[in-house]
Amino acid sequence: xxxxxxxxxxxxQARERALQRTAWMLTGDWALAEDLxxxxxxxxWLRWDRITRRDDPExxxxxxxxxxxxxxxxxxxxxxxxxxxxxxxxxxxxLAAEVAxxxxxxxxxxxxxxxxxxxxxxxxxxxxxxxxxxxxLGCALGTVKSTMSxxxxxxxxxxxxxxxxxxxxx
Amino acid sequence: MTEMEQQLSRLFxxxxxxxxxxxxxxxxxxxxxxxxxxxxxxxxxxxAVAGSVGVALASTTIAxxxxxxxxxxxxxxxxxxxxxxxxxxxxxxxNVIRSTATGAxxxxxxxxAPPSTQVPLxxxxxxxxxxxxxxxxxxxxxxxxxxxRSTTIYQFAVDRSGQVKDFRPVAGGTLPRVGVxxxxxxxxxSEVAVIVQPDSLKLPPRILxxxxxxxxxxxxxxxxxxxxVGFEPGKLxxxxxGRELAVFGSPRCLARGCGKSAYDVVTVRPAAKGGTLASGKxxxxxxxxAIEPLDLFxxxxxxxxxxxxxxxxxxxxxxxxxxxxxxxxxxxxxxxxATAASLDPSGGFILVGGFTSKSVVVNGWVDHGKLKxxxxxxxxxIYEDW
Numbered sequence: 001x002x003x004x005x006x007x008x009x010x011x012x013q014a015r016e017r018a019l020q021r022t023a024w025m026l027t028g029d030w031a032l033a034e035d036l037x038x039x040x041x042x043x044x045w046l047r048w049d050r051i052t053r054r055d056d057p058e059x060x061x062x063x064x065x066x067x068x069x070x071x072x073x074x075x076x077x078x079x080x081x082x083x084x085x086x087x088x089x090x091x092x093x094x095l096a097a098e099v100a101x102x103x104x105x106x107x108x109x110x111x112x113x114x115x116x117x118x119x120x121x122x123x124x125x126x127x128x129x130x131x132x133x134x135x136x137l138g139c140a141l142g143t144v145k146s147t148m149s150x151x152x153x154x155x156x157x158x159x160x161x162x163x164x165x166x167x168x169x170x
Numbered sequence: 171m172t173e174m175e176q177q178l179s180r181l182f183x184x185x186x187x188x189x190x191x192x193x194x195x196x197x198x199x200x201x202x203x204x205x206x207x208x209x210x211x212x213x214x215x216x217x218a219v220a221g222s223v224g225v226a227l228a229s230t231t232i233a234x235x236x237x238x239x240x241x242x243x244x245x246x247x248x249x250x251x252x253x254x255x256x257x258x259x260x261x262x263x264x265n266v267i268r269s270t271a272t273g274a275x276x277x278x279x280x281x282x283a284p285p286s287t288q289v290p291l292x293x294x295x296x297x298x299x300x301x302x303x304x305x306x307x308x309x310x311x312x313x314x315x316x317x318x319r320s321t322t323i324y325q326f327a328v329d330r331s332g333q334v335k336d337f338r339p340v341a342g343g344t345l346p347r348v349g350v351x352x353x354x355x356x357x358x359x360s361e362v363a364v365i366v367q368p369d370s371l372k373l374p375p376r377i378l379x380x381x382x383x384x385x386x387x388x389x390x391x392x393x394x395x396x397x398x399v400g401f402e403p404g405k406l407x408x409x410x411x412g413r414e415l416a417v418f419g420s421p422r423c424l425a426r427g428c429g430k431s432a433y434d435v436v437t438v439r440p441a442a443k444g445g446t447l448a449s450g451k452x453x454x455x456x457x458x459x460a461i462e463p464l465d466l467f468x469x470x471x472x473x474x475x476x477x478x479x480x481x482x483x484x485x486x487x488x489x490x491x492x493x494x495x496x497x498x499x500x501x502x503x504x505x506x507x508a509t510a511a512s513l514d515p516s517g518g519f520i521l522v523g524g525f526t527s528k529s530v531v532v533n534g535w536v537d538h539g540k541l542k543x544x545x546x547x548x549x550x551x552i553y554e555d556w
Contacts, residue, residue, distance in 0.1 A: 012193065012194075012195045019193075020193060030189060034191055045202045105181070123175065124175055
């Protein structure tokens with residue numbers, strides 16, 4: 001293995017779980033998340049040398065992942081399936097509560113536009129700074145701030161999410 | 171972060187959980203190889219230069235070699251070969267039969283029953299009457315979706331003059347709600363084997379061996395090599411007159427204490443019986459490497475495995491002798507990215523297509539350590555077989 005390959009393998013090994021978690025927040029499905037991460041990494045592998053010379057690999061791979069996901073979203077067959085609203089309170093038992101919370105988060109995120117969802121996930125789940133989010137999405141810092149603010153405004157009104165956040169805080 | 175952002179962060183991180191599977195470097199590289207085939211072909215279409223022909227490149231000869239198997243080989247390669255190229259500026263693929271000697275197009279293939287994917291997977295073999303090819307054509311639900319309604323396997327003959335004849339569906343070859351990722355033809359065209367991919371990422375791929383004469387199907391479960399080792403099949407080829415099926419793929423460790431090979435070649439026999447790959451024999455294990463296999467084939471006599479590998483700016487064709495464990499580099503092309511490779515039914519001639527960093531198309535067959543150029547259109551093949 002040459003140094004470049006070694007570096008790529010180390011990157012995949014170190015970051016694949018984090019990338020899959022981000023991908024799950026975007027797709028809401030582990031199989032699709034794995035598919036999305038593999039696609040983004042495959043795109044990056046072909047130009048890894050250039051990426052490491054010019055860019056932060058993490059930023060590049062995340063940009064590839066977001067762009068791939070946005071392309072998928074434009075295709076009807078990748079469209080999210082409509083599902084019934086969940087009851088207000090979660091079913092008893094840890095596993096059931098966990099599944100219910102995941103469903104609520106999925107439904108709440110589905111209310112956002114693709115761009116709002118991407119900004120929120122990168123900022124909140126990946127803990128990227130606003131400048132880094134702008135770098136990933138290839139837009140201005142101001143756009144990130146305004147998009148984030150619109151996303152939060154939409155989420156603020158959701159009582160199920162507020163309830164879940166309260167539970168998590170306790 | 172604001173307080174709400176912090177609360178969301180805690181909540182989201184709590185609900186995401188952990189991914190059920192690991193994304194491996196090998197899986198990523200395999201996907202990159204598949205992507206590369208199509209992207210290069212599309213790029214070649216945009217840069218189409220009419221009348222240009224395949225270019226023989228300076229290649230390093232490490233082991234001058236033409237004959238792959240131990241038995242006597244025909245002196246000449248097959249008279250015709252199948253090729254998919256992106257002929258139009260929009261990259262629309264065209265499937266043609268081409269003369270090996272002149273490069274002339276003598277026939278064309280189109281998947282019937284649109285909407286279909288117009289890049290069928292094709293595998294060829296020879297019969298006393300000429301060449302026989304099998305083509306797997308996927309039908310989608312509409313022209314705007316990639317979701318597969320069914321895959322149908324067709325059979326057609328190519329006579330001595332290169333004319334396509336007797337194009338018809340194979341009995342037992344209509345496969346609802348699955349795609350096909352690899353196809354292989356048994357010598358004489360008695361059987362065709364395919365790797366079927368169900369219309370869900372959650373369902374495992376399987377291998378079907380179809381008797382082309384009576385439509386009888388044999389199913390091979392292909393997801394495990396043992397209790398500890400999972401498997402992802404990638405490519406099929408036949409040996410021993412069709413009795414033996416070689417499956418090339420990636421093993422995956424399911425428990426502690428299994429090997430660390432990146433790719434394995436497993437053989438099962440009799441191919442037409444069906445069963446599980448766990449009953450087969452691992453005949454070759456390839457360790458992790460900077461180069462990635464584009465295609466691997468077992469020789470017709472089952473004594474060697476021939477692989478076409480691509481790495482950064484290099485393409486190599488390597489023969490692995492299964493009896494001695496030795497490997498020989500049959501061809502090495504610098505500054506070439508192969509997009510297609512195929513072993514002829516005799517096992518004596520290896521077709522390699524691709525192009526250079528300057529978009530010069532390379533297409534030919536391996537002859538004593540060099541690539542003997544095939545006349546053509548100057549378009550890099552997406553796929554080819556003979």
